[in-house]
Amino acid sequence: MHELSVAHAVVSTVLDALPSPDTRVLQVRLRVGELSGLVPQALEFAYDVAAQGTPLADAVLVIERSPIIIACTTCGDQPIASATDFRCPVCGEPCGDVVGGKELEILDITLDDTALANADLVGA
Amino acid sequence: MTTRIVDLRKGILEKNDLLAQSLRGRFTDAGVRVSNWVSSPGSGKTALLEALLTTAVERGISAAALVGDCATDNDAIRLARSGAPVRQIVTESMCHLESEMISTYLEGWDLATIDLLVVENVGNLVCPTAYDLGEDTRVALISVTEGEDKPLKYPQLFHSADVIVITKTDIAAAVEWDRDAALAAIRSVNPAAPIIETSARTGDGVLDLLDLLTDLTLTHSTQLQEAP
Ligand SMILES: Nc1nc2c(ncn2[C@@H]2O[C@H](COP(=O)(O)OP(=O)(O)O)[C@@H](O)[C@H]2O)c(=O)[nH]1
Ligand SMILES: [Mg+2]
Ligand SMILES: [Zn+2]
Numbered sequence: 350m351h352e353l354s355v356a357h358a359v360v361s362t363v364l365d366a367l368p369s370p371d372t373r374v375l376q377v378r379l380r381v382g383e384l385s386g387l388v389p390q391a392l393e394f395a396y397d398v399a400a401q402g403t404p405l406a407d408a409v410l411v412i413e414r415s416p417i418i419i420a421c422t423t424c425g426d427q428p429i430a431s432a433t434d435f436r437c438p439v440c441g442e443p444c445g446d447v448v449g450g451k452e453l454e455i456l457d458i459t460l461d462d463t464a465l466a467n468a469d470l471v472g473a
Numbered sequence: 474m475t476t477r478i479v480d481l482r483k484g485i486l487e488k489n490d491l492l493a494q495s496l497r498g499r500f501t502d503a504g505v506r507v508s509n510w511v512s513s514p515g516s517g518k519t520a521l522l523e524a525l526l527t528t529a530v531e532r533g534i535s536a537a538a539l540v541g542d543c544a545t546d547n548d549a550i551r552l553a554r555s556g557a558p559v560r561q562i563v564t565e566s567m568c569h570l571e572s573e574m575i576s577t578y579l580e581g582w583d584l585a586t587i588d589l590l591v592v593e594n595v596g597n598l599v600c601p602t603a604y605d606l607g608e609d610t611r612v613a614l615i616s617v618t619e620g621e622d623k624p625l626k627y628p629q630l631f632h633s634a635d636v637i638v639i640t641k642t643d644i645a646a647a648v649e650w651d652r653d654a655a656l657a658a659i660r661s662v663n664p665a666a667p668i669i670e671t672s673a674r675t676g677d678g679v680l681d682l683l684d685l686l687t688d689l690t691l692t693h694s695t696q697l698q699e700a701p
Binding site for chain 2: 351354355358359362363366375379384385386387431432433434435436443444445447453454455456457458459460461462463
């Protein structure tokens with residue numbers, strides 16, 4: 350499984366985005382499409398391993414699933430319920446033209462800003 | 474405690490994707506057609522690739538291959554018999570190839586002299602799906618010994634394929650391969666990709682596949698999917 354390398358990519362991307370290396374991360378929110386091939390439970394497990402010993406160690410991982418959406422030439426964009434049946438749910442035509450469901454992205458992170466806020470107060 | 478939400482909106486595999494995109498640019502500029510072959514271990518990638526490279530060499534097509542495997546370079550040795558340049562990418566613990574490995578292993582090859590580059594991915598139906606290697610054509614393979622419902626069990630891969638290859642058709646009868654059921658399963662996850670039936674033993678379908686993979690008028694997946 351490649352969930353571990355994906356988890357490491359999440360951790361290193363978040364680390365790069367921190368204002369200072371000791372900022373604590375409270376939450377990381379991901380969007381993982383139904384067509385991404387990633388299993389959320391496996392990713393959660395891998396994330397716990399990858400986050401150990403980093404400012405993400407205590408951060409909650411929130412995984413938002415996004416549905417597969419096909420672009421039916423007749424009915425427009427339609428979500429489908431399963432990756433095993435690429436037919437328009439409205440008209441039944443086979444359609445492999447996907448406009449959603451492959452997402453694999455970090456949406457946002459929540460940081461503990463206390464240290465930074467205190468520093469600002471001291472500076473003021 | 475003061476908290477702050479920072480919007481990132483960043484692709485998790487962005488690093489891989491950006492490098493793949495730049496490789497794709499280099500391939501297009503040099504006129505190289507590149508395919509990325511993905512299937513289970515043992516479904517016949519190397520055997521078919523050996524037949525394909527041999528046919529390519531006979532026809533004066535300049536073909537080359539990169540072969541990913543976890544441990545040995547046996548496959549590269551088999552493939553080199555075709556006379557085409559071949560390099561083995563030993564991935565050790567990695568379950569898939571990434572664009573950085575392609576970039577590294579291409580070093581020293583003059584892309585301008587290559588017409589067709591085939592990348593044999595590590596035998597795995599799940600992990601390679603998420604990693605763009607800069608290919609123009611992703612090929613998913615399924616052998617007649619694997620069961621007709623394989624595409625339904627691994628829909629993400631079969632959906633992402635631009636070409637679907639059925640292998641080992643010479644033993645289809647012996648293993649009671651239900652061709653109609655297999656085609657229906659493929660079509661329900663991928664309505665449009667060309668399906669090519671092949672045998673590395675008899676050579677069936679090898680030329681059709683070579684034609685499809687080297688046709689310079691087909692440069693990206695949407696055009697390929699419209700092919701008959
Ligand atoms: N009968 C038959 N056997 C094949 C064919 N292609 C491959 N094989 C056998 O299937 C096994 C695995 O093939 P290989 O090419 O190494 O699979 P890979 O792991 O996908 O590269 C080997 O024992 C091959 O001899 C074929 O077209 N017909
Ligand atoms: Mg092989
Ligand atoms: Zn429709």
